[in-house]
Amino acid sequence: MSKFKIFLGPAGTPGFTRGGTLEGVGDVAAIGLNCMEVQFTHGVRMGTALAKKCGEVAKENNIHLSCHAPYYVNLCNPKKLNASMKRILLAADRISVMGGGVVTFHPGFYGKLETEEAFNRVKAACKEMVKQLTKGSLLGLETTGKHSQFGTLDEIVGICKSVRRCVPVIDFAHIYARAVGKIDYKKVLDAVKPLQLKHVHSHFSNIEYSAKGERRHLVLDSKPKFKPLAKEILRRRQNITIISESPILEQDSLRMKRCFERLGCRL
């Protein structure tokens, strides 16, 4: 049987890293993880020369890179649309230079819009961005954690069905928070099946929530539980990237790794 691939790593450089993204990539490899999400959440400040270097170090160490676009994005608001698309495309450009990968972003907020209108605006914006998307990059629409944010699993899958080079970023903790403390991993993975993805991109952490949805990401000792997800992934032989968004990033990635190993999967 061919081997399927599981990538585990932190959202950002490990906590112990001295330096920036470049050093972080080396550190991720040194502790036995195999992916990292470069954080452009507060703006894309990395130049192309550094991006190229990060890509080279990642390649040498077999580290799979993706990035997170700035938080200041709202594709539902016409006044914010152009600046938002620019930010996402700039992050996409940097990930292209690094060798290609997913650029994750939170699509926007409903505001006063009906959900259908919000959907149509996000879809139109994605179609527009794809026209300008640099080589090797994919638009990763994240399932969001607050009821005020566009991005239920159905909405994200819907956009990805109709716009090429758009892929879902399944944030399991957000789905759990949005459903006020419920998640069925099997149903979630079944929901993206029609997209026939070769590889699923995801985020995992534990989470605190209220009736409005997500409050903050937590260390992996509460909920949702990771082990049932690991079992489901192994049962399906699902190719997947799981980015840890826990407050102790890489330590929880290592915990996920040990969980897979205890279930008999060598990573």
Ligand SMILES: [Zn+2]
């Ligand atoms: Zn995110």
